[in-house]
Amino acid sequence: MAARITPPRHIVWSTDTVDLSDPFQRRWYIRQVLLHGRAEDIRTLDLDKVDALLDNLSLPSHLHRLWKTFLEARRAEAHFY
Known part of the structure; x- marks a missing residue:
């Protein structure tokens, strides 16, 4: 993911940009993508990061x-193959 993004309005409607280098914003x-995202939005996520953050979302x-x-x-x- 790029550091600064312009998220789709169906996911984020309160701001024009999100700085993914900021841990809070990331x-x-x-969380917003997992709550409101479509399949194409979820595909953009790094699932390893989601896995690491899941319990804190x-x-x-x-x-x-x-x-x-x-x-x-x-x-x-992944461990099987």
Whole structure:
């Protein structure tokens, strides 16, 4: 991901740019994408970063479980091959 981005309005409507080099803004943006993003938005995320930050994103419990399950399966598959 680039350091400074112009996010889509369906994800972020309160600002024109997000500085992904700022840890707070990066966590906030990833949370917004997981909450409001489309498949094409989620594809832009670094899933290793999502995995590292997941427990600190304050997602609703059903979304946290969904992503935790997916990321655990992804890690297991990576170790299998």
